[in-house]
Amino acid sequence: MTTSTAVLHRLRAELGSRLSTDPAELQGARADRSGYTAPGMPLAIVRAESIADVQAVMRIATEWRVPVVPQGAATGLAGGGAGSDGAIVLSTASMNRILEVALADELAEVEPGVINQALSDAVAQYGLVFSPDPASKAISTIGGNIATNAGGLLCAKYGVTREAVLGLTVVLPDGRMLETGHRSIKGVTGYDLTALFTGSEGTLGVIVGATVRLRPIAAGTVVTIGAFFDTIVAAAAASAAVTAARLRPAVMELIDHEALKAIDAFNGTTLSASGGAYLLVQTDGGASVDEADRILAIVTGAGGTAELTIDPEVGERLLAVRRSVHPSLAARGEVLIEDVCVPRSQLAAMFGEIERIGAKWGLSIPTVAHAGDGNLHPNFVITPELALASGEVPDVVWQAAGELFRAALDLGGTLTGEHGIGVLKKRWLRDEVGTDSFDLQRQIKAVFDPLGIMNPGTMF
Amino acid sequence: MTTSTAVLHRLRAELGSRLSTDPAELQGARADRSGYTAPGMPLAIVRAESIADVQAVMRIATEWRVPVVPQGAATGLAGGGAGSDGAIVLSTASMNRILEVALADELAEVEPGVINQALSDAVAQYGLVFSPDPASKAISTIGGNIATNAGGLLCAKYGVTREAVLGLTVVLPDGRMLETGHRSIKGVTGYDLTALFTGSEGTLGVIVGATVRLRPIAAGTVVTIGAFFDTIVAAAAASAAVTAARLRPAVMELIDHEALKAIDAFNGTTLSASGGAYLLVQTDGGASVDEADRILAIVTGAGGTAELTIDPEVGERLLAVRRSVHPSLAARGEVLIEDVCVPRSQLAAMFGEIERIGAKWGLSIPTVAHAGDGNLHPNFVITPELALASGEVPDVVWQAAGELFRAALDLGGTLTGEHGIGVLKKRWLRDEVGTDSFDLQRQIKAVFDPLGIMNPGTMF
Numbered sequence: 001m002t003t004s005t006a007v008l009h010r011l012r013a014e015l016g017s018r019l020s021t022d023p024a025e026l027q028g029a030r031a032d033r034s035g036y037t038a039p040g041m042p043l044a045i046v047r048a049e050s051i052a053d054v055q056a057v058m059r060i061a062t063e064w065r066v067p068v069v070p071q072g073a074a075t076g077l078a079g080g081g082a083g084s085d086g087a088i089v090l091s092t093a094s095m096n097r098i099l100e101v102a103l104a105d106e107l108a109e110v111e112p113g114v115i116n117q118a119l120s121d122a123v124a125q126y127g128l129v130f131s132p133d134p135a136s137k138a139i140s141t142i143g144g145n146i147a148t149n150a151g152g153l154l155c156a157k158y159g160v161t162r163e164a165v166l167g168l169t170v171v172l173p174d175g176r177m178l179e180t181g182h183r184s185i186k187g188v189t190g191y192d193l194t195a196l197f198t199g200s201e202g203t204l205g206v207i208v209g210a211t212v213r214l215r216p217i218a219a220g221t222v223v224t225i226g227a228f229f230d231t232i233v234a235a236a237a238a239s240a241a242v243t244a245a246r247l248r249p250a251v252m253e254l255i256d257h258e259a260l261k262a263i264d265a266f267n268g269t270t271l272s273a274s275g276g277a278y279l280l281v282q283t284d285g286g287a288s289v290d291e292a293d294r295i296l297a298i299v300t301g302a303g304g305t306a307e308l309t310i311d312p313e314v315g316e317r318l319l320a321v322r323r324s325v326h327p328s329l330a331a332r333g334e335v336l337i338e339d340v341c342v343p344r345s346q347l348a349a350m351f352g353e354i355e356r357i358g359a360k361w362g363l364s365i366p367t368v369a370h371a372g373d374g375n376l377h378p379n380f381v382i383t384p385e386l387a388l389a390s391g392e393v394p395d396v397v398w399q400a401a402g403e404l405f406r407a408a409l410d411l412g413g414t415l416t417g418e419h420g421i422g423v424l425k426k427r428w429l430r431d432e433v434g435t436d437s438f439d440l441q442r443q444i445k446a447v448f449d450p451l452g453i454m455n456p457g458t459m460f
Numbered sequence: 461m462t463t464s465t466a467v468l469h470r471l472r473a474e475l476g477s478r479l480s481t482d483p484a485e486l487q488g489a490r491a492d493r494s495g496y497t498a499p500g501m502p503l504a505i506v507r508a509e510s511i512a513d514v515q516a517v518m519r520i521a522t523e524w525r526v527p528v529v530p531q532g533a534a535t536g537l538a539g540g541g542a543g544s545d546g547a548i549v550l551s552t553a554s555m556n557r558i559l560e561v562a563l564a565d566e567l568a569e570v571e572p573g574v575i576n577q578a579l580s581d582a583v584a585q586y587g588l589v590f591s592p593d594p595a596s597k598a599i600s601t602i603g604g605n606i607a608t609n610a611g612g613l614l615c616a617k618y619g620v621t622r623e624a625v626l627g628l629t630v631v632l633p634d635g636r637m638l639e640t641g642h643r644s645i646k647g648v649t650g651y652d653l654t655a656l657f658t659g660s661e662g663t664l665g666v667i668v669g670a671t672v673r674l675r676p677i678a679a680g681t682v683v684t685i686g687a688f689f690d691t692i693v694a695a696a697a698a699s700a701a702v703t704a705a706r707l708r709p710a711v712m713e714l715i716d717h718e719a720l721k722a723i724d725a726f727n728g729t730t731l732s733a734s735g736g737a738y739l740l741v742q743t744d745g746g747a748s749v750d751e752a753d754r755i756l757a758i759v760t761g762a763g764g765t766a767e768l769t770i771d772p773e774v775g776e777r778l779l780a781v782r783r784s785v786h787p788s789l790a791a792r793g794e795v796l797i798e799d800v801c802v803p804r805s806q807l808a809a810m811f812g813e814i815e816r817i818g819a820k821w822g823l824s825i826p827t828v829a830h831a832g833d834g835n836l837h838p839n840f841v842i843t844p845e846l847a848l849a850s851g852e853v854p855d856v857v858w859q860a861a862g863e864l865f866r867a868a869l870d871l872g873g874t875l876t877g878e879h880g881i882g883v884l885k886k887r888w889l890r891d892e893v894g895t896d897s898f899d900l901q902r903q904i905k906a907v908f909d910p911l912g913i914m915n916p917g918t919m920f
Contacts, residue, residue: 104700104805127706149648160646162655163623178896184801185833186620186877188609188659189885189892190919191901195622195655199648216706220747240564246587246676287680287746341644345564373645417646425649432649436638441651443907447900459650 004043004086007064011044011088014056020045029083029091032076033136035334035382036424037391038457040085042069047091051169051177051208057090058206059175067456068173070202072113072144075136077337078422080148080201080458090206092143098122099209106214107166107183112143112207119212128214132161134418135326143207149199151418153251156372158215160418162198169209170197173449183211196444201420202455204448218250218284223292224315225282227304228275232256232367235277236348238302239371242281242295243344249295249372251282253322256351258358258366259329259379263321266328271321279304279371280322282315325368325379334382336393336424338401340408341375341417353407354378361400375417378404402428421459429459464503464546467524471504471548474516480505489543489551492536493596495794495842496884497851498917500545502529507551511629511637511668517550518666519635527916528633530662532573532604535596537797538882540608540661540918550666552603558582559669566674567626567643572603572667579672588674592621594878595786603667609659611878613711616832618675620878622658629669630657633909643671656904661880662915664908678710678744683752684775685742687764688735692716692827695737696808698762699831702741702755703804709755709832711742713782716811718818718826719789719839723781726788731781739764739831740782742775785828785839794842796853796884798861800868801835801877813867814838821860835877838864862888881919889919 011019020026021044029045031037043066048054061068067087074081083089096113103126108119116137119130132145133152140150146168150161167181181187181194197204229235232254239252255263260272271278279299283291292308299306309315329335342350347369354376358365369376380397388394405415405428414432421429430438442460446452471479480486481504489505491497503526508514521528527547534541543549556573563586568579576597579590592605593612600610606628610621627641641647641654657664689695695714702712715723720732731738739759743751752768759766769775789795802810807829814836818825829836840857848854865875865888874892881889890898902920906912 102803102805104704105803106703107803149652151646151648156645159619159623162652163619172896176896178900179894180897182801182874183803183872184835184874184877185616185804186611186801186830186835187874188611188876188878188880189874189889190881190897191904192609192622192652192655192659193897193901195652199652216708219706243566244564246679248676285745285747286750290746341642341646343562343565343567343643344645345562370646375644375646412643414642414644414647414649416648417644418648420648421650429650434639436632436636437640437650437653440638440907441653444651444904447903447907 010060015046018047029089032074032081034077034079036079038082038084042083042087042089045089047094049094054171054206054208055175062174067453069455070206072141075140077419079424080420080422084457114142127217129217131158131164131215146198148420157248157250164213167211168197170205171208172205173454201458203459220286220288221310223283223288223310224318225308226318227279227299227306229277229304232277232351233348235279238299241298249281250284252372253280254369254371256367258364259325262328262366263324329379329381332381336380338378339416339419342411342413344374346411357400357403423457470520475506478507489549492534492541494537494539496539498542498544502543502547502549505549507554509554514631514666514668515635522634527913529915530666532601535600537879539884540880540882544917574602587677589677591618591624591675606658607662608880617708617710624673627671630665631668632665633914661918663919680746680748681770683743683748683770684778685768686778687739687759687766689737689764692737692811693808694763695739698759701758709741710744712832713740714829714831716827718824719785722788722826723784789839789841792841796840798838799876799879802871802873804834806871817860817863883917
């Protein structure tokens with residue numbers, strides 16, 4: 001009996017119908033939303049329904065030294081959840097119960113498979129919301145959000161996922177269960193293992209439960225401002241001026257001309273004729289109208305042609321422009337969404353670098369940015385002309401992406417603001433963090449995962 | 461030549477006048493503000509003036525296996541910075557330059573010895589503030605705030621120290637320098653070593669630099685509400701009702717009757733005759749007046765006798781009541797400030813437990829609480845009648861404190877919300893985090909500090 005056969009036998013005995021080796025399902029489990037598909041074929045998929053299921057899988061994996069790839073909704077954008085060759089794909093997507101909503105404590109206890117938006121929907125009646133708002137929030141799981149420390153549009157004002165996680169329940173590679181953190185807002189007993197697991201991309205253990213903070217839904221009128229500028233540099237300067245005025249809008253998004261053109265082609269609009277770049281700002285909270293008035297003055301003074309609305313429907317239409325960027329690009333080909341983040345003062349410079357790199361490599365790199373926190377998403381579209389028969393990302397794209405990462409680092413930034421390292425960026429990780437940090441991080445991994453079975457192709 | 465002599469010889473050669481072995485200074489370095497004094501005597505104090513100084517000390521300490529206790533302003537409340545027997549006390553208090561204030565990026569680069577308030581003072585002219593606000597902020601260093609992940613009064617609204625730290629420069633035990641984190645707001649490359657060092661209490665390395673976030677000073681009128689209640693339970697219920705109304709005041713503090721009596725005795729006031737407990741609330745931001753009106757209605761409806769003011773001087777006088785708790789108690793004897801934190805819904809129950817434990821052990825336990833985040837500071841006052849000749853904390857106090865920690869854990873809380881484990885609480889650490897977590901944390905320590913020379917008496 002081969003190892004694989006023995007492992008499958010044991011998994012079948014303990015997990016029963018939660019185990020699948022259906023070739024079509026295994027095929028599907030090789031990919032996430034990054035465009036990456038892992039080479040080879042996973043050994044099996046287990047759709048865990050309980051912590052005990054996860055523990056059973058990890059004990060078997062440890063016994064037989066089989067790699068395990070934890071997976072939520074597989075909406076990741078860096079390949080970190082793609083089922084690799086010979087691995088057990090351990091899905092926690094079916095563990096999707098909201099176990100408790102503690103209103104007085106403004107927190108929830110959830111299983112990892114709960115969809116981000118589903119939690120906000122469940123608590124909206126109490127005036128609460130789950131803050132982390134990745135663009136994928138309608139389809140991504142909270143477990144996945146935590147594993148990647150997901151960001152989103154609201155982070156400059158409301159923080160990233162880490163700020164919303166109070167505690168975790170984790171199954172370690174050997175099957176033991178570990179609790180981290182607290183139900184209290186503060187707590188400093190020992191090292192911050194909750195933060196260590198947040199963003200660890202499935203390399204330390206399997207998140208099987210989370211205590212997450214909820215926050216009051218912002219009071220007041222939501223005010224939306226949309227403004228066209230001649231150039232992306234001018235738009236970026238306007239957003240910097242908003243920050244410099246010590247204003248903190250909930251949303252502040254930039255869309256460059258290449259992205260506007262793609263939207264026009266997709267929607268039949270003429271946005272790209274109205275300006276070279278678009279800035280979208282939204283304020284909320286009790287002073288939102290006053291803040292929006294001040295922002296409008298700044299934006300107009302910086303050369304923007306702006307409209308302001310307190311009508312939710314009109315505001316939603318303006319936001320829809322931002323949301324249509326990805327579908328517009330996806331209509332042209334496979335989209336590789338990059339994710340550099342720079343200090344806010346360097347936003348305009350980074351846009352300049354993107355233009356330079358696009359011109360150098362003959363690539364169109366439509367870009368959107370969360371201007372409030374300096375996080376840019378330059379998109380590489382693998383059009384039919386660029387695509388390789390193998391389905392892999394063409395080398396020219398990786399070369400341009402590599403230059404882009406280098407430019408972000410040179411501007412004091414990072415190669416990933418919110419998507420993670422996954423498999424797609426691991427070749428650049430050491431460049432950013434340095435050899436000492438890289439080695440220390442690998443040793444930390446070894447503390448939790450001495451056999452190296454947790455998502456071994458990811459991050460390192 | 462003994463080891464000690466050899467080490468002192470080397471330190472003298474490399475550090476010159478930054479080294480001191482003056483007995484009075486060594487004596488002073490044995491204590492922090494917790495009331496704890498380490499037994500024995502440190503070997504020496506080095507007052508580092510540069511990263512190179514810190515590296516030199518750590519290389520010597522590694523070569524000779526000498527323990528090192530990093531120290532800032534020695535304002536800690538858990539004994540974590542107290543110079544232990546035979547250790548080199550490595551003070552970074554003199555490394556107190558603000559290296560850069562990046563206005564567009566709303567961040568500062570600071571040396572670890574910068575006083576918390578000094579940074580806020582330096583950036584106030586730009587409309588910015590450094591959020592973390594431990595009660596010690598006028599005298600504590602940012603390096604120390606980071607080492608303990610310090611809290612304060614504003615945390616429910618503005619976060620703890622961790623949320624304000626973007627990146628760190630650390631000298632590892634072997635003298636290597638490590639950079640963690642980013643200058644950008646977001647960043648998810650690799651494990652969150654910045655968060656791991658934040659709150660690590662000098663057990664992993666020496667913080668020699670930090671990139672910290674600044675935030676806009678809240679706009680609008682600061683409104684202050686002070687309210688007397690018959691009982692602390694009623695006051696705690698009122699604060700819970702404020703949270704339940706989805707309001708988020710900047711400050712929400714509770715003072716119990718024992719603490720009011722101490723204030724009266726110290727200041728000659730008659731606060732304790734006006735009620736059994738005092739609730740202090742402060743709102744800020746563009747909607748502060750409206751929020752305060754709603755809070756006033758809730759507080760009054762919950763049985764409070766309240767006054768509201770928008771006069772900064774009157775507000776300051778009300779806040780002064782809260783600030784005078786510690787000096788009032790310190791006038792009676794050595795104060796051991798405890799620091800439990802419970803889910804907000806359990807605040808009233810925790811106050812009940814404190815009353816029960818005080819009665820059981822015949823101790824007065826005056827208590828104040830940051831009600832917005834469930835963080836209570838029950839105070840044990842070592843009056844002359846209680847004091848031991850040895851200067852140590854009487855056993856009855858530790859027994860009562862132990863019950864108090866147990867009660868906090870049973871209510872879903874933690875034994876330290878913001879002061880840290882230090883040496884004073886390490887006997888309870890394993891009780892809270894469990895054996896697996898405890899062992900994993902020790903292994904993480906060993907990754908950074910394989911020789912166990914970093915603050916060895918602290919935390920574990």
